[in-house]
Amino acid sequence: xxxxxxxxxxxxxxxxxxACDERDAEVARAHLVACPSCRALAQRxxxxxxxxxxxxxxxxxxxxxxxxxxxxxAVTPQQSEPTPAARxxxxxxxxxxxxxxxxxxxxxAGFPVMYWAAVAALAIVVFVLVAWNVRLAGQLDQAxxxxxxxxxxxxxxxxxxxxxxMRQNAAxxxxxxxxxxxxxxxxxxxxxxxxxxxxxxxxxxPNHDGRVTLAVSRSLGAVRTVAVTQEAGPTGARAxxxxxxxxxxxxx
Amino acid sequence: xxxxxxxxxxxxxxxxDVDALARLYDRYGPLAYSVSVRILGDPGKAEDVVQxxxxxxxxxxxxxxxxRGSLRTWVITAVxxxxxxxxxxxxxxxRQEREIPLETEARGAGSDPWREVAASLERDVIREALAxxxxxxxxxxxxxxxxxxxxxxxxxxxxxxxSTVKGRMRLALEKLNSYLHGRGFLHDG
Numbered sequence: 490x491x492x493x494x495x496x497x498x499x500x501x502x503x504x505x506x507x508a509c510d511e512r513d514a515e516v517a518r519a520h521l522v523a524c525p526s527c528r529a530l531a532q533r534x535x536x537x538x539x540x541x542x543x544x545x546x547x548x549x550x551x552x553x554x555x556x557x558x559x560x561x562x563a564v565t566p567q568q569s570e571p572t573p574a575a576r577x578x579x580x581x582x583x584x585x586x587x588x589x590x591x592x593x594x595x596x597x598a599g600f601p602v603m604y605w606a607a608v609a610a611l612a613i614v615v616f617v618l619v620a621w622n623v624r625l626a627g628q629l630d631q632a633x634x635x636x637x638x639x640x641x642x643x644x645x646x647x648x649x650x651x652x653x654x655m656r657q658n659a660a661x662x663x664x665x666x667x668x669x670x671x672x673x674x675x676x677x678x679x680x681x682x683x684x685x686x687x688x689x690x691x692x693x694x695p696n697h698d699g700r701v702t703l704a705v706s707r708s709l710g711a712v713r714t715v716a717v718t719q720e721a722g723p724t725g726a727r728a729x730x731x732x733x734x735x736x737x738x739x740x741x
Numbered sequence: 742x743x744x745x746x747x748x749x750x751x752x753x754x755x756x757x758d759v760d761a762l763a764r765l766y767d768r769y770g771p772l773a774y775s776v777s778v779r780i781l782g783d784p785g786k787a788e789d790v791v792q793x794x795x796x797x798x799x800x801x802x803x804x805x806x807x808x809r810g811s812l813r814t815w816v817i818t819a820v821x822x823x824x825x826x827x828x829x830x831x832x833x834x835x836r837q838e839r840e841i842p843l844e845t846e847a848r849g850a851g852s853d854p855w856r857e858v859a860a861s862l863e864r865d866v867i868r869e870a871l872a873x874x875x876x877x878x879x880x881x882x883x884x885x886x887x888x889x890x891x892x893x894x895x896x897x898x899x900x901x902x903x904s905t906v907k908g909r910m911r912l913a914l915e916k917l918n919s920y921l922h923g924r925g926f927l928h929d930g
Contacts, residue, residue, distance in 0.1 A: 499904075502911035503892045507822070508885035510893060537917035539810075541886050542776045542817050544867040550774035554788050555766055558795045559759060567757045567800050633789055657796060 494524070501527050505534045556702040557652065557661045564706030565657045638715060638737035643668065647699070647735055653709045662703040662715065664735070667695035675722035678703060679729060681714040688712075692725040712739050747812035754802040762799050769813055770795070773820040780824040780887050790827050794820045825889030870920040878913035881906055 497520045503509045504517035521528050633652045640647035649664035662678060670676055678690040695701045709715075716733035720726040750768075753761035770791065777787035798805075798819055805815055871879055880899070884890045892910065896903040 499907045499911070502914050503885070503907060506882065506885040506910055506914070507825070508890065508892045508895070508910065510891045513891075534914040534918060537914045537921065538886065539814050539817075540867050540870075540917070540921065541882070542772065542821065543864055544871055545772075545775045545779040545864075547771055547775045547864070548778055548784075550770055550791065551784075551788065554774070554792060555763070555770065558766060558792050558799075559763055561792075561796055562762050562799050563759050565796070565800070567755075567802060633792070654796070656793075 494527075497524070498527055498530065501530050502534055505531050505538050507538075553663060553702065557663070560661050560702050560704035561654055561657055561659050564704040565659050636715070636737050636739050638662075638664070638717070638735050640666070640735045642732070642734045644717070644734035649701075649735065649737070651709070651715050651737065651739060653739070655708070658706075658708040660705040660707075660709050662701070662705065664695070664701040664703075664717075665699060667699045667701055667735075670694060670719050670722070673722055674719045675725055676701075676717050677720045677725040677729070678705075679714075679716045679718065679733070680705070680707075680709070680712045681716060682711045683713050687716075687729055689725065689727065692720065692723070709739050714738055748807050751802065751805045751807060751812050754799070755805070757802075762795070765798075765812070765816065766795060769816045772813075773816055776817055777820050777824045780821065780889070781828055786827060787824070790823045791820055794823045797823075821886075829889050866921070866924055870917050870924075873920055874913050874916055878909045878916070881909040882913045882917075885910065 497516065500509060500513055500517040500520070504514060504521070509517055521531055633654050636651040636653070638649035638651060640649075644667065647664060647666040647668070649662060652661045652663070654660060667676070675692040675694055677692045679687040680690050681687045690705050691703065693701055693703060714736060716729070716736035718726075718729045718731040718733050720730060750761055750764055754765060773794065774787055774791050777790045778784055781787050781790065794816075798816060805812065810818075871882075874882070877899075881895060884895050884898070885892070890898065892906045893903060896906045899906075
């Protein structure tokens with residue numbers, strides 16, 4: 490073996506450990522293609538590297554993580570373009586019954602000005618939190634951005650989070666403390682753009698424990714506010730007819 | 742052993758079956774999350790990373806090749822790499838992926854590290870193997886794998902020559918390999 494080969498062979502362990510910088514990784518990759526003995530060495534060392542993660546203390550991830558992943562996957566089919574209209578899907582929880590129900594619809598209509606005052610007030614309350622959240626999210630390239638939703642009135646015990654997944658052109662809405670809607674009513678999610686145009690994003694009912702996980706299959710780029718109203722079931726309304734009691738501002 | 746079922750699961754995943762993604766998550770999500778927490782030291786950030794990694798795997802499910810490694814390695818590698826990127830403030834495009842050319846003569850179709858590191862491989866055994874290493878070798882391996890540091894960074898950090906770090910990494914992996922062989926967890930191809 491040559492000195493040059495010995496030098497390259499020294500890179501193999503680092504390469505399989507992922508400890509090479511980009512330049513050395515390129516060199517190692519090229520060498521492994523050409524050198525059977527180093528390739529054999531890499532393949533011999535790989536199982537030891539791949540065993541390393543098994544040494545960690547295993548922790549149970551939060552239940553919401555599973556729901557979020559599946560919710561987004563359900564509205565972002567592989568290798569497909571984002572759907573033009575908002576679609577909302579509520580997922581069943583693990584080993585349990587329904588996690589709320591959702592029905593997708595399109596269309597838009599005007600929204601009474603009086604309701605906007607309530608929405609704006611809620612938005613102001615959460616603005617500082619939003620700005621803080623966005624700053625944190627910016628620390629990671631295309632990290633999910635989160636926006637809080639705050640409940641008032643009959644939904645004062647409810648709260649939620651909108652997680653915007655820019656890479657997937659989708660969002661997840663997670664709500665807690667949502668009371669059952671009045672008889673014959675359902676909740677309806679609205680995405681409201683800068684011109685105050687509410688886009689219906691689907692209807693839902695909460696789980697028995699007041700939790701809801703919803704996926705929205707569209708970018709929130711043009712959306713400024715996310716709000717929830719109670720509307721007549723089972724299909725909801727084309728435009729809000731009630732005062733929003735859960736809302737939050739989205740900063741695109 | 743999940744090997745054969747993993748292949749079927751990967752095939753279902755590639756067809757866009759969300760139930761398959763749920764099964765993948767149920768099978769490897771806890772380990773993936775644990776690895777990410779270990780690397781990042783922050784459960785909240787680990788949630789974001791695991792979510793991002795699983796959605797990337799979902800979108801790239803058709804690229805999984807069982808001849809190159811197991812489903813578990815595929816998942817854990819994605820989560821580990823994304824966690825390191827997050828930790829080091831790197832964007833994904835800067836990440837170099839480990840890819841070893843196939844050696845089909847030595848490793849038949851379907852062979853992968855996790856078939857050799859059988860499902861019965863216990864956490865305690867891996868920990869024993871790590872504990873059996875001299876501290877400086879264990880440190881080099883852990884800084885590289887869980888810290889995402891390059892060999893040059895490690896050399897600067899612990900103030901030893903680069904060649905020393907290289908030697909420690911190689912020796913550590915050789916010893917881990919030997920230990921796991923000795924315990925019957927790895928087998929020659």
